[in-house]
Amino acid sequence: MTHHPTQSPQFFLTAPSPCPYIEGQFERKVFTHLVGDKAPELNDLLTQGGFRRSQNIAYRPACESCRACISVRILAGEFKPTKNMRRVSQRNADLIGALHDAEPSTEQYSLFRSYLDHRHRKGGMSDMTVLDYAMMVEDTHVTTKIIEYRKRGPDTFITGKGVGELIAVALTDQMSDGLSMVYSYFNPELEDRSLGTFMILDHIARARAAGLPHVYLGYWVNGSRKMNYKVRFTPQEHLGPKGWERYDHEAVTP
Template identity: 60%
Template sequence: MTKEPRDAPQFYLTSPAPCPYLPGRAERKVFTHLIGLRAPGLNDTLTQSGFRRSQTIAYRPACENCRACVSVRVKIDEFIPSRGHRRIMRRNMDVDGEGRPARATPEQYALFRRYVGARHSDGGMVDMSMVDYQMMVEDSHVDTRLIEYRLAPDAPGGDADRLVACCLTDRLGDGLSMVYSFYEPDFEERSLGSFMILDHIARARAAGLPHLYLGYWVEGSRKMAYKARFLPQERLGMDGWTRAG
């Protein structure tokens, strides 16, 4: 009789909970732990299979009678910025991004609280403490970096070196995965969320990586509509990754 290796991942199923994207629906997730020496390789395999990482957990939707959540990844070599993307890049020419070790700071946390309070005040992250935020950033057994985005030293108006956005990013064997990003809500006109995606596309291209994983796209969800604008991309379905755009 074939025996399963002792260190094989164990998968679990959550109880139904209200769907955060589509009203009137319930969501369930299947998840496993990402810990120890096997975590980086397992994270690669699971991400390529549609999972997402949150701290030391990898999860993916497992909803009954619903397949609305679709994993998407940008094809780096073929991506050409649209006219709108070029406007966003020009608008943020005074923003510099720097990769740092995944370490939480009070400055990041203050920005995180402003973002969540303005954009997701009805979500589960609104009550996160500094300790909770620190766990989100630092509790990782994979290759994780925190990209800080600051206004340039010569920015006008006394805002030089101001932290305006952050992205928690995993380095995978075949790409970068944007785990979680947040930005200054007072700078809505800069489209900093899209700017961070464009910057990560450039980072992946410079590293010779073929993909940028954006997480889940949900057709019909306004929260997720922006992800469909980064083309060409691949979407994970029943027949594997298929090209869109």
């Protein structure tokens, strides 16, 4: 009898480390490698099961005493923007997002560096070099794209010229059932534009146009104020013990 080797992924557990979101808590993660021809299919299954991708690693929280991290996905087809979100879209009507292959550039890194220095000076990514950034973008075995947001030029749709400076960037995985926002950053001096919100709204529009039902936002951490923005995009689903369940906005603790 011929023996066929299994292709099941191997999972590993990290050592405890201080939680970046909830003071006094410690986090652990379970992770596996996303490599080879089956990586896109595996990434789909794992993302639907609450994992996130970072380069060629898929991971999810496996903390011993805390379950605050909850996977969130927006129901793109049912989404209805709030009045404030419509104002954000209008405020950024002069921007255009161009889809590119996952290739880094010095212009991207310059914006990325400015974003980290202003927003995450003490974060785990604060010391990332240009090589680290290139690895974050390029080290993928799944269908990953870069969306660059620039000011719309007078002849953008004719010659491709006339576009302005790079204002925001999203690193996004294209999956069978939606778009997964891996990482996004923007010009921190343009706070009045609410560019983080705008990029999520743009991804919802892109998912709907492609007939994809979901936009995956990663983890919402109940109790972390800087994560509260994720639950404003409703309707959405949260992954719990019974699987993906529709989220009730009224049930959130302020």
